[in-house]
Amino acid sequence: MPEHTFRVNGEQVTVDVDDQVRLLWVLRDLLGITGPKYGCGINVCKACTSHLNGEAVNPCAIPVGELRPTDEVTTIEGLAGEELHPMQQAWLDHDVAQCGYCQPGQIMAAVVLARRAAAEGRVLTDADLDGLRNICRCGTYPRIRDAIRAGAARM
Numbered sequence: 001m002p003e004h005t006f007r008v009n010g011e012q013v014t015v016d017v018d019d020q021v022r023l024l025w026v027l028r029d030l031l032g033i034t035g036p037k038y039g040c041g042i043n044v045c046k047a048c049t050s051h052l053n054g055e056a057v058n059p060c061a062i063p064v065g066e067l068r069p070t071d072e073v074t075t076i077e078g079l080a081g082e083e084l085h086p087m088q089q090a091w092l093d094h095d096v097a098q099c100g101y102c103q104p105g106q107i108m109a110a111v112v113l114a115r116r117a118a119a120e121g122r123v124l125t126d127a128d129l130d131g132l133r134n135i136c137r138c139g140t141y142p143r144i145r146d147a148i149r150a151g152a153a154r155m
């Protein structure tokens, strides 16, 4: 089987797997990185949201064969430094999670949204928050929105 080399959470990894296997299964089943969750597997629910070179992506839709050695994948496991990322801390402060299944993806999507708004020199708007499409079966959306605003203000 072909080998694929890329970076995950700051470290280079090489996996020996068919080109068409989606990144989500490489992360979870081959590398043991289970923060990105398997919800739909068809690029809809966004439970698997992670970062690829700083952009929010859904690894259930990315064939591992598309990754290059310089590509940097960041999962929720790689978000914190020595302390929690401000968005993670805001999640705790606002007691967002219910079952928790969707929450890694929610946080990873929120971080990219907040970074984008900051780069544009503006605060997050309701329209920004409305644009997030990560599904939460537990209906924690009001707390998610409060936490995103709080986390973004600390970034």
Ligand code: FES
Pocket: 037, 038, 039, 040, 041, 042, 043, 044, 045, 046, 047, 048, 049, 058, 059, 060, 061
């Ligand atoms: S599992 Fe990736 S979008 Fe649903």
Ligand code: FES
Pocket: 097, 098, 099, 100, 101, 102, 103, 135, 136, 137, 138, 139, 140
């Ligand atoms: S907290 Fe349960 S799906 Fe979102």
